[in-house]
Amino acid sequence: MTSLENNIVDKPATDPVDQLILERGLRIKQLFFSVEMDRMLILLTNGNVLNLRLSQYERLKNATSVQLLxxxxxxxxxxxxxxxxxxxxxxxxFIKQAALTNAVRQLEVAV
Incomplete structure (x- = not known):
């Protein structure tokens, strides 16, 4: 490993999402899909669930249930x-998309 690689590895994450993933070990545990409801549920190792639309992802929105699994x-x-x-x-x-979706939803409610 070069000294440049050592600097990158040893440097703490400054982005809060990177901190969750790289320093606190947050991971995807399992995925669940409902094509009919246009949903992908992402179960995380901390017990939280991200709820996203399949249609937000070009290659997933037309996939079959079998392909998604x-x-x-x-x-x-x-x-x-x-x-x-x-x-x-x-x-x-996924985390950034879920945060953006929730922020937009909150703004829509406030208007």
Missing amino acids: QYSLIGNGIAVSWDELDEDLSLKG
């Missing part, structure tokens, strides 16, 4: 891969 967790749960769909999505991206 053919996923594998990458990096012990920091990402998900669907080989048949040629799609890889990260836990960080």
Whole structure:
């Protein structure tokens, strides 16, 4: 490992989402899908669930239930891969999308 790699590895995360994943060990435990309801539920190792629309993801929105179930967790749960769909999505991206969706929903209620 080069000294540059050591600096990257030893540097603490400054992004709060990176801190959750890299320093506190948050991971994806399991995924659940409802094509009919346009939903993907992401069960996390801390017991929380992210609730996202399949239609937010171009390659997932037209996938069958069987294709959606053919996923594998990458990096012990920091990402998900669907080989048949040629799609890889990260836990960080899921968290940011869920936060954005919730923020927009709150703004809509306030108006």
